[in-house]
Amino acid sequence: MHDLLADLHLSESSLRFALNLLFALLILVVGFWVAARVANVVQRALQRASVDPTLSGFLRNLVYGVLIALLVVTALIQAGVPQAPLAAALGASGLAIGLALQGSLSNLAWGVLLIIFRPFRVGDLVTVGGIDGTVEGISLMYTRLLLADNREAVVPNGKIGADAIINFNQRGMRRFELKVGIGYKDDIGRAMAEIRQLFEADARILKDPAPGVWTVNLGDSSVDLVVRAWSRTDDLWAAQTDLLRAIKERFDEQGISIPFPQRELTVVQGTLPAGTPPQA
Incomplete structure (x- = not known):
């Protein structure tokens, strides 16, 4: 009789385990389907809200990953895995993964912030992480820059976020500065007037803010003038170099002379004192 009861109890336990395992598998199958549908709905909603495609794809995958993690935990609990050891194992795994991916998580976090707040866009000329270049692409982990000599730089987003970001295109226009020296015998007012005429002759030089020319220094061999003018960002280099040549x-x-550094030597002729040996 005792053996019969034991066999019945074992059969009941096996049946309960089989049912729990079946329910766990059912939860996984249905859950994967529901998680994919929910993630796709989130992505479509973000796209309708005109969220950046990179960010919407990332958030879609994030929602899907969180739902799958919750789904797996629920299925394991349903299958009869004890909750306390499971929670401890998950916590230890999360800590280990977090420490191992600390740098990658920093890049990922800054990638999300760069996409959300948009301090620069593709095509902008920027200084990020101490590197000057044109933005070619922004991903969740890295930003690609095209350097002036056609090299490509891949900068981790964590490095970009930890440093100053300078965007040369954000305002649409920039100021450039030239320094020109004239001779001490030249008329300063006339030189300035000639430069102002060049401002008017070049349509790429903006009239608002107004350009200007000032006297800034009396050098060893020249009177130094500084020229400051504004242009559209796309015209900056051409306007600056053409104005310098035109001046x-x-x-x-x-x-009007543009002097270069030089020295004047004064030779004094005379009779050497008596007893002075001739110079070699």
């Missing part, structure tokens, strides 16, 4: 050509036409 040189205009000064040459008007006889």
